[in-house]
Amino acid sequence: MAVSGRALALIFCFLCCYAPAPSSAAAADFLQCLSASVPSHLVFTQSSPSFISVLVSSIRNPRFFTPGTVRPLCIVTPTNASHVQAAVLCGRSHGVRLRVRSGGHDYEGLSYRSERPEVFAVVDLSSLRAVHVNQAAATAWVDSGATVGELYYAVAKADPELAFPAGVCPTMGVGGHFSGGGIGMMMRKNGLAVDNVLDATLVDASGSILDKQAMGRDLFWAIRGGGGESFGIVLSWKVRLVKVPPKVTVFTITKAIDQGAVDAVTKWQTLAPALPDELAIRVIVQNQQARFQSLYLGTCDQLLPVMSSRFPELKMTRADCREMSWLQSTVYINYGNADMPLEVLLNRTTSLSTFTKNKSDYVKQAITKNSWQKIFPWFNGPGSGLIILEPHGGQVSRIADGDTPYPHRSGVLYNIQYIAFWSGDGRASTSWINGLYKFMEPFVSKNPRSAYVNYRDLDIGENAVVGGVTSYDSGRVWGEKYFGAANFKRLAITKGKEDPGDYFRNEQSVPPHVSSK
Ligand code: FDA
Numbered sequence: 001m002a003v004s005g006r007a008l009a010l011i012f013c014f015l016c017c018y019a020p021a022p023s024s025a026a027a028a029d030f031l032q033c034l035s036a037s038v039p040s041h042l043v044f045t046q047s048s049p050s051f052i053s054v055l056v057s058s059i060r061n062p063r064f065f066t067p068g069t070v071r072p073l074c075i076v077t078p079t080n081a082s083h084v085q086a087a088v089l090c091g092r093s094h095g096v097r098l099r100v101r102s103g104g105h106d107y108e109g110l111s112y113r114s115e116r117p118e119v120f121a122v123v124d125l126s127s128l129r130a131v132h133v134n135q136a137a138a139t140a141w142v143d144s145g146a147t148v149g150e151l152y153y154a155v156a157k158a159d160p161e162l163a164f165p166a167g168v169c170p171t172m173g174v175g176g177h178f179s180g181g182g183i184g185m186m187m188r189k190n191g192l193a194v195d196n197v198l199d200a201t202l203v204d205a206s207g208s209i210l211d212k213q214a215m216g217r218d219l220f221w222a223i224r225g226g227g228g229e230s231f232g233i234v235l236s237w238k239v240r241l242v243k244v245p246p247k248v249t250v251f252t253i254t255k256a257i258d259q260g261a262v263d264a265v266t267k268w269q270t271l272a273p274a275l276p277d278e279l280a281i282r283v284i285v286q287n288q289q290a291r292f293q294s295l296y297l298g299t300c301d302q303l304l305p306v307m308s309s310r311f312p313e314l315k316m317t318r319a320d321c322r323e324m325s326w327l328q329s330t331v332y333i334n335y336g337n338a339d340m341p342l343e344v345l346l347n348r349t350t351s352l353s354t355f356t357k358n359k360s361d362y363v364k365q366a367i368t369k370n371s372w373q374k375i376f377p378w379f380n381g382p383g384s385g386l387i388i389l390e391p392h393g394g395q396v397s398r399i400a401d402g403d404t405p406y407p408h409r410s411g412v413l414y415n416i417q418y419i420a421f422w423s424g425d426g427r428a429s430t431s432w433i434n435g436l437y438k439f440m441e442p443f444v445s446k447n448p449r450s451a452y453v454n455y456r457d458l459d460i461g462e463n464a465v466v467g468g469v470t471s472y473d474s475g476r477v478w479g480e481k482y483f484g485a486a487n488f489k490r491l492a493i494t495k496g497k498e499d500p501g502d503y504f505r506n507e508q509s510v511p512p513h514v515s516s517k
Contacts, residue, residue, distance in 0.1 A: 043076050062354075064109030097119075099123070103126075144234050162241040185282070252320075254289050255289065288379055354421050462474070491510045
């Protein structure tokens with residue numbers, strides 16, 4: 001039978017991309033090894049009656065809960081650090097890789113599924129979720145398995161004038177969220193979540209527990225924004241808490257096209273990154289409307305003159321202001337409802353009703369009004385979803401691009417998150433998000449077209465495995481978009497020193513690179 005060159009190339013690619021899976025004997029040996037150190041009730045194999053309920057417990061996106069999804073051999077749910085160490089040591093001894101899951105919000109599901117047919121186990125950290133607040137020192141230690149909502153709640157209950165600057169969705173896990181940076185409504189005042197990380201504990205590829213000092217400069221740098229999974233399993237984080245006033249002010253003002261939405265968004269692009277650091281206004285564009293959603297770290301009396309002088313187009317009045325505690329504002333901004341009990345922040349329940357696909361961009365030069373007039377009609381057709389524009393500037397942009405792996409700092413006006421969602425047939429929504437992303441290319445950052453690692457998108461590239469390790473060249477395709485060329489190289493060199501055998505890996509983990517300098 002004749003085999004074409006293209007078919008040969010595909011076969012070759014298949015061979016080099018798919019490392020041989022461990023045999024079922026190795027998988028059995030792995031489970032046997034685990035049983036020596038981890039109590040059996042914390043390990044769920046595919047034959048355990050609770051396997052599916054544990055697997056699904058933090059899955060957000062039903063795209064990755066299908067009969068065809070490559071599922072883990074087992075799920076380990078550690079209740080102390082030694083269980084995590086045992087999983088790493090047993091996994092390495094028997095050739096079973098681990099996927100780490102904290103909150104399960106990864107947009108591509110990489111914390112609990114594999115794109116490739118490989119044997120792996122999930123280490124689910126949801127039982128390691130303590131938060132210890134040191135009010136006097138304004139610091140906290142938070143376990144990776146805590147959710148952002150649990151962190152916010154614990155901090156503000158300890159002292160209502162303390163807070164932490166991280167993302168909007170309360171059910172996100174601290175472990176994955178901090179690993180990718182953590183952008184949120186207070187980043188203009190206080191930077192990203194990782195800009196406020198003071199120390200951390202990590203189980204590395206040799207199963208040792210390292211703190212900041214033992215990690216050394218490069219590894220501690222890498223785990224603060226270099227993306228989850230690549231460098232080990234972060235157990236806990238010491239964070240600096242920030243001061244907030246007893247009352248903050250929130251507002252949401254919606255402008256339809258005939259109410260000046262296009263003009264307002266056009267102006268917002270350069271205005272929002274230059275506003276006082278205490279004021280964050282993000283925009284959600286959906287259904288031919290722009291929704292301006294704001295958090296101001298001060299009172300309505302202080303905010304009104306700023307809005308009338310700097311952004312009169314919004315026509316904001318006192319009636320738009322809602323004053324509340326910072327903790328209540330986190331509920332308001334996520335749920336759009338200030339009357340829900342604060343305890344909603346402790347609810348970890350997720351729903352499997354909505355399929356989603358997300359992509360991201362960064363904008364450094366304001367998009368013209370004429371172009372926005374062409375962008376808005378995208379939010380009117382079949383399958384149309386929404387975009388969220390998150391202003392940078394302020395503290396997040398004052399920090400140098402290389403101080404953490406998150407490089408989207410100086411000169412960035414705002415980040416765009418594209419969200420497509422559907423509940424039945426996803427073809428219209430998928431085609432909408434792909435079409436809009438293509439349409440936006442001329443308007444956004446270039447060479448490379450940047451993206452945010454926490455808004456994971458496998459369309460921008462996946463690792464190839466060559467000679468048993470992830471290839472640096474394949475990683476550069478997606479890695480330079482997330483981290484910039486210099487930061488990506490530093491991440492890869494750090495990976496080469498810390499995990500040269502590439503034990504911790506997934507479809508977009510940092511590849512090991514041996515420095516040629
Ligand atoms: P998950 O457990 O799925 O992990 C994500 C990645 O990190 C995986 O690769 C995983 O292996 C790895 N990982 C997890 N825990 C680890 C650990 N302890 N050590 C090492 N690696 C670990 N982002 C943002 O910046 N601001 C925002 O406002 C939002 N809002 C938002 C809303 C919603 C509804 C979703 C679904 C997502 C967001 N995000 C976001 C994106 C979010 O920051 C991103 O998905 C995080 O990776 C989620 O962290 P989890 O721990 O929940 O994910």
